Amino acid sequence: MSFSQTRHFLRKNPQIRTFRCAAADLNGQSRGKRVPARFADKVVEDGTRFPLSAMNLDIWGEDIDDSPLVFDTGDADGVLRPTERGFVPMPWLEAPTALLPLWMFRENGEPFAGDPRHALRAVVDRYRMNGMTPVVAMELEFFLIDDSGKKLTVPVSPRSGKRRKAAEVLSIRALDAFDSFFTDLYDACEAMDIPADTAISEAGLGQFEVNMMHQDDALRAADDAWLFKMLVKGIARRHGFAASFMAKPYEDYAGSGMHTHFSVLDYAGKNIFDDGTAKGTSTLMHAVGGCLEAMYDSTLIFAPHQNSYDRMVPDAHAPTGMCWGYENRTAALRIPGGNHKGRRIEHRVSGGDVNPYLTLAAILGAALNGIEDQTQPPEPIRGNSYAQDLPQIAGTWGDAITAFENSTIMPRIFPKELIRNMVLTKRQELHYMAELSATEQVEIYLDTV
Template sequence: MELNDLKEWMRERRIGDVSCLTPDMSGNARGKNMLPGLFLSSLENKSLRIPEGTYTISVHGEMIYNDHVPGTERDLVLAPDLDTIHLAPWNTDATAAVICDAFTDQGAPFNMAPRQVLRNVVELYHQKGWTPIVGPEVEFYLIARFNDVVLEPRAPDGASGLREFGQHVYSLDAIDEFDKLFEELYQFCDIQHIDLETLIHEDGPCQFEVNIRHGEAMKVADQLFLFKRLARQVAKRHGMFVTFMAKPYADESGSSIHLHQSVVDRKTGKNIFADKDGEDSAIFRHFIGGLQAHLPAAMPLFAPYTNSFNRFEAYMSAPTNTHWGRENRTVGLRVPSSGPEARRVENRISGADINPYLAIAASLVCGYAGMVDKIEPRAEYVGQGYDDSDSPLPATLTESIETFSESDALKKYLGEGFVDTYAAIKHSEFEHRSSVLSPWDVRYLMVNV
């Protein structure tokens, strides 16, 4: 969008406020609100700025400094991507929102910013004449509002006045209990150009899944970033919360974001995962081989918190290894049945608590490394993947951080500065969590030891 088109767009919609958004390491929106005049002038003189420490904020709010991001906190220039401008329909006044990238004063991209991490990975594909395509399946729970963070979550009351319990997978009646909420969710997604497709009820109480239509990686990541923010706002408008926590209930299925991935030729638009006879191509096998080889090292980007690892439990709709198989939902890497044009692999490892930019970047870079290094995958796994203990995923966050920190492949493709900084943030979060009195401590230790 050109500047004159932007001015007209804002004038037609009588925009009274502008939110400049930038995703932090947790995938949450940081940034600034401002009046339209100031926003437009900042575009012309590049005066929209933010400290680089914004991109090293932990989930508990601490800025993490190291050799790559020193405590001097220099300013970065925020550059709005005008192709992402949209309305924030939950605001009372007409508010525009736009996703921003970060640059140094010398014009270099800030390679620690999550959106730039993904952009760098996409560029690796472009240099080979490829375009990565991603389609996410997003799971989440609706939960009752609360103000005591120690209490366990519970399902909200539906339209009938009854609280859901038990399993209602694929139940349409259970969806209808929250019909007004989902009607507004789809309406707001349409306003923000989020291309939602199907909606289903999942295994847990008030657990749902929506699919975002497949597309180019950056556009899909932007939609996923906006969707999580939008869903929280819609839920609050209906007197409840939505959680993307990977395992909010100890005895129920966790929530994931399954990533369907394929690669097309930039010139022809054809899916390179199928050969001319419609069979699996060598490059498709190598993509799977790369995922198997490098996913364990990239685990902090798919399972970023201690709670994330609670989700990986056999027979709970979550993978426990990196096996691959056709139409097999018990392995980490599933190949759905499809024609040659839709040949793809579904990464079932990432939780719903991911930063979409970083998880998509990680999955794509693992596959990329497999393609360029011609890594052959292990044989297809046939049967219940839960029954096999070979090639397990890392068991804990601390184990996964150490493996992540030592990965030469991830440092090569994602940048050593990013790997070091992200690992430092995860260490800080783990230490902070370990210092907090938990409900388990209160329940079993307070008066018993």
């Protein structure tokens, strides 16, 4: 971002007196500072500084006890610089405010390997070196929740004044019940240049889904998802209730996912998954094979929290078996139908509680491994995957941490430093979460993830 762009933004928005500058840590939490607008040029020119360890905090925002980023190295600073995104408004705050997204570098200018955005950038660079560009879109599910009492429930509709305790799949009535919220949300997406497409009501209590448009910039797509999660939670609070992307706030209802659709373009802009038929190319098969091969070891990325594993149970609209199929929503990987020109893979494993940068890196990195290795997948499944004898996704948080730590596949996708930091973070969270009741765990995850 240049000085002229900074000054243009501030001249165009003289009402903005302060801005936030922030980066996403391993849990996808925004870490940063509040800065008076008159010092914007300094942040753009010199960046800002905070400890490298701030990118590697646990879900409570605490240091990792045995992290080499803390006392072993004197808790040294890194330098955070603006991303290509530049300033975006923060419409959920009362005072006019902007956000300047950042990413972390070391003092010598090298990208900090523990920054999740740099991890995704490295995967995208691998595609570029092979003359390929991934095209991605995400579907983000979330719950609107009244958390003012002892028990979570659906909010009162601003239109009817009633509280309808029912799951309503694809219900226009459910959308209309919170029309003022969705109107403000879509106006805010326009202001922040987040490409929000359709919204639907989902199968959970007060659950909705908003789809993002496909785009050929994976970093921007992850930025959009990160910003969208902040936006949804902020707008909901302005309307007097909570919004949460936690995987499963209600025991008796389906949880929230973050499904990722992707295809790959060659140097000429052709979709290399498309062969003009419903089947797809051999390259599509290789990408499917790579995703399946890496799925168990990358479960921790797709299910990073204690609550994540409550969602991943049979017959709950979340995949448990490592499989793929055509137009099959019980499979972990679905090949959607429709126009062959849009042939793509839908990766359905992730919960709504994930870090979008790490999730996209894990999915795209695994697919590229498969393309490079020409990995052959098993036969596609038909029918209900839950009723079939299939290899299973890691079923517990502890198993997922161990698989991620010991994997020979993950170092092809993620830097060793990030793998180490992630494992240390999750082992610390696993230890302290075991001391809490289920209610206390929900209280922590409700607003954070």
